[in-house]
Amino acid sequence: MALVEIENLHLAIRAFEGEAQVLAGVDLAIERGEIWGLVGETGCGKSLTGLSISRLVSSPPARYPKGAIRFDGRDILAADEAEMRKLRGRRIGMIFQDPTTNLNPAFRVGEQMIDVALHAARVDASVLGLDAKASARARRAAARALAVRLLERVGVARAAERVDDYPHQFSGGMRQRVLIAMALIGKPDLLIADEPTTALDVSVQAQILKLLHELAREQGLAILLITHNLGVVAQIASHVAVMYAGRVVERGAARAVLKAPAHPYTQALIASLPRAGAARGSLVGIPGVVPNLFSPPAGCRFAPRCPLAVARCGEAPPLEAAGAAREVACWRAERAA
Amino acid sequence: MLRYAIRRILLLAPVLVGLSIIVFAIARLLPGDPVQLAAGPQATKEEIASLSRELGLDRPLLTQYWSYVTGLVAGDWGQSILTRRPVWEDLRIYLPATLELVVVAMGIAIAVGMPAGLVSAAYANRWPDYLSRVLALGAISAPRFFLGLVMQLVFAMWLAWLPLGGRFPIVDIPPPAVTGFLTLDALIARDGGAFWLALKHLAMPALALSLSPLATITRMMRASTLEAMTQDYVLTARALGLSRRLILFKYVAKNAASATLTVIGLYFGWLLAGTVLVETVFDWPGVGLYATKAIATQDFMPLMGVTLICGALFTLVNLVVDLAYGLINPKARYA
Numbered sequence: 001m002a003l004v005e006i007e008n009l010h011l012a013i014r015a016f017e018g019e020a021q022v023l024a025g026v027d028l029a030i031e032r033g034e035i036w037g038l039v040g041e042t043g044c045g046k047s048l049t050g051l052s053i054s055r056l057v058s059s060p061p062a063r064y065p066k067g068a069i070r071f072d073g074r075d076i077l078a079a080d081e082a083e084m085r086k087l088r089g090r091r092i093g094m095i096f097q098d099p100t101t102n103l104n105p106a107f108r109v110g111e112q113m114i115d116v117a118l119h120a121a122r123v124d125a126s127v128l129g130l131d132a133k134a135s136a137r138a139r140r141a142a143a144r145a146l147a148v149r150l151l152e153r154v155g156v157a158r159a160a161e162r163v164d165d166y167p168h169q170f171s172g173g174m175r176q177r178v179l180i181a182m183a184l185i186g187k188p189d190l191l192i193a194d195e196p197t198t199a200l201d202v203s204v205q206a207q208i209l210k211l212l213h214e215l216a217r218e219q220g221l222a223i224l225l226i227t228h229n230l231g232v233v234a235q236i237a238s239h240v241a242v243m244y245a246g247r248v249v250e251r252g253a254a255r256a257v258l259k260a261p262a263h264p265y266t267q268a269l270i271a272s273l274p275r276a277g278a279a280r281g282s283l284v285g286i287p288g289v290v291p292n293l294f295s296p297p298a299g300c301r302f303a304p305r306c307p308l309a310v311a312r313c314g315e316a317p318p319l320e321a322a323g324a325a326r327e328v329a330c331w332r333a334e335r336a337a
Numbered sequence: 338m339l340r341y342a343i344r345r346i347l348l349l350a351p352v353l354v355g356l357s358i359i360v361f362a363i364a365r366l367l368p369g370d371p372v373q374l375a376a377g378p379q380a381t382k383e384e385i386a387s388l389s390r391e392l393g394l395d396r397p398l399l400t401q402y403w404s405y406v407t408g409l410v411a412g413d414w415g416q417s418i419l420t421r422r423p424v425w426e427d428l429r430i431y432l433p434a435t436l437e438l439v440v441v442a443m444g445i446a447i448a449v450g451m452p453a454g455l456v457s458a459a460y461a462n463r464w465p466d467y468l469s470r471v472l473a474l475g476a477i478s479a480p481r482f483f484l485g486l487v488m489q490l491v492f493a494m495w496l497a498w499l500p501l502g503g504r505f506p507i508v509d510i511p512p513p514a515v516t517g518f519l520t521l522d523a524l525i526a527r528d529g530g531a532f533w534l535a536l537k538h539l540a541m542p543a544l545a546l547s548l549s550p551l552a553t554i555t556r557m558m559r560a561s562t563l564e565a566m567t568q569d570y571v572l573t574a575r576a577l578g579l580s581r582r583l584i585l586f587k588y589v590a591k592n593a594a595s596a597t598l599t600v601i602g603l604y605f606g607w608l609l610a611g612t613v614l615v616e617t618v619f620d621w622p623g624v625g626l627y628a629t630k631a632i633a634t635q636d637f638m639p640l641m642g643v644t645l646i647c648g649a650l651f652t653l654v655n656l657v658v659d660l661a662y663g664l665i666n667p668k669a670r671y672a
Contacts, residue, residue: 089578101569
């Protein structure tokens with residue numbers, strides 16, 4: 001059984017204009033130790049997929065009309081807030097895009113990490129290595145020591161002193177490291193990283209990705225890396241899922257998908273990457289616009305923009321195996337490996 | 338933090354100098370010749386001239402200002418025509434009364450307003466929120482003297498729980514003055530009866546004075562809490578399992594409080610100068626009442642004294658707010 005299983009997940013959000021069908025068939029299965037890149041353009045539902053795993057999409061206005069999310073066998077969509085809180089911070093860690101706004105500016109970073117550690121330890125006392133009867137002071141001291149260890153692990157120099165610094169005393173890249181340490185302090189099995197490097201400059205980006213890669217390998221941590229940047233996926237992901245307008249259209253081993261994309265959308269996405277050395281004016285986009293999610297096209301949602309579309313595309317294609325290491329949702333995709 | 342504090346305190350000096358210049362200038366610019374007023378209606382030109390020399394009013398303005406300022410520093414704040422006592426002596430009696438009133442009123446406003454604003458935001462658009470918003474609107478809209486009168490009618494006349502006005506019964510002996518705050522002095526003297534009496538006199542005027550800052554603080558706190566709750570760090574805290582209560586009362590509250598703090602400082606100063614109505618209604622022997630009587634009798638030296646002391650306290654309170662702001666918001670210390 002996979003650590004995370006998302007099956008045919010549908011998510012609708014009520015808004016002024018009606019109900020937007022923002023997710024309409026997300027399928028994912030993440031095993032321990034795997035790094036999944038979840039890619040797609042802005043608004044395709046990749047962030048909402050990540051937030052749904054932790055049930056952080058407020059419902060109402062959102063509802064899940066169809067599908068299932070299972071975390072370690074547990075039915076997430078049926079879980080209440082108290083059950084979810086036991087998973088958050090302890091089994092599931094999350095980091096987000098902008099490290100400057102995701103740390104609370106009014107508190108020392110250590111204080112924020114200690115609160116997460118204490119929460120995780122209430123769920124599972126082994127996080128701090130103390131038994132459940134330990135005094136509040138002992139638990140706090142252990143949480144602080146753990147915070148220092150994690151800051152060291154993510155590469156914050158002089159961690160024992162810096163644990164008492166405020167967020168504004170760290171650079172952007174260092175803040176993202178602090179946030180990673182904070183997300184990992186409860187020893188989670190899954191780290192959901194939503195555009196973790198988008199707000200950072202390129203050299204810092206590479207360091208953060210390398211760190212995530214090491215952590216996944218060392219601790220058997222599964223990572224769901226949400227990004228619009230295929231380059232990021234190519235650097236560290238073992239697997240990739242491509243989303244378009246609320247659906248996973250292609251997924252599989254990163255190498256296979258990126259080298260020889262099977263879905264016309266994945267192909268177009270890869271073709272639109274700017275390349276060094278390419279002729280001036282040779283930027284390629286994808287013609288057409290993203291469908292209106294209040295009244296999405298029936299069948300394949302990419303069909304209106306697809307150069308290969310045929311009559312059959314009016315019927316939604318299922319996600320089916322195409323070769324050994326990949327699945328694709330397209331009637332026109334080559335089924336042979 | 339120490340360097341930040343020192344810098345803030347040094348900034349106080351030019352403000353105080355400016356204040357003394359303004360007060361001095363106003364006294365010179367106001368219509369009416371103070372010498373004539375002091376000499377009386379029957380005085381001859383020669384008498385006025387000699388009195389003017391005696392008071393030093395014939396000397397250059399700069400010299401006059403200098404002797405005014407050195408006088409202030411030495412404790413010579415002039416003489417009140419009405420009370421026939423040095424202004425400094427009067428202020429030493431009236432100022433603590435006003436300060437006690439304002440401090441207790443602000444204490445009530447902060448102690449009730451900040452949690453009310455937090456809870457209001459946490460229950461946004463549900464009944465606790467509606468209740469606090471309606472009450473806040475009412476408290477802001479009703480004039481303070483009117484609320485004071487209604488309270489007097491209910492609590493003093495009908496229920497007879499509280500005294501109608503004043504600070505302490507004339508027939509009783511107040512506790513020995515140490516701080517000038519009757520409640521504190523009673524506690525220092527371990528006189529429970531006097532404490533209770535002082536508190537009963539303080540209750541209505543303090544409550545009447547607290548209502549409008551209370552309402553403003555509630556609304557400010559509600560708005561800044563709502564704003565803080567949309568911040569990314571709240572999502573991160575939620576995603577890592579922290580309870581809503583911890584997020585609200587620890588992480589959001591501190592951020593929201595720093596925005597509200599500015600309003601508290603402003604209100605504090607504003608109340609100091611704005612106790613006039615409440616002091617009049619409740620016959621509270623404070624600076625407001627002193628100033629009103631001074632205005633009515635064209636008694637200039639007390640007015641200058643009151644203006645100066647209120648201005649100085651206003652800047653002092655804002656210094657305290659700045660320091661508190663530095664405590665709450667670590668970034669401000671480096672600005």
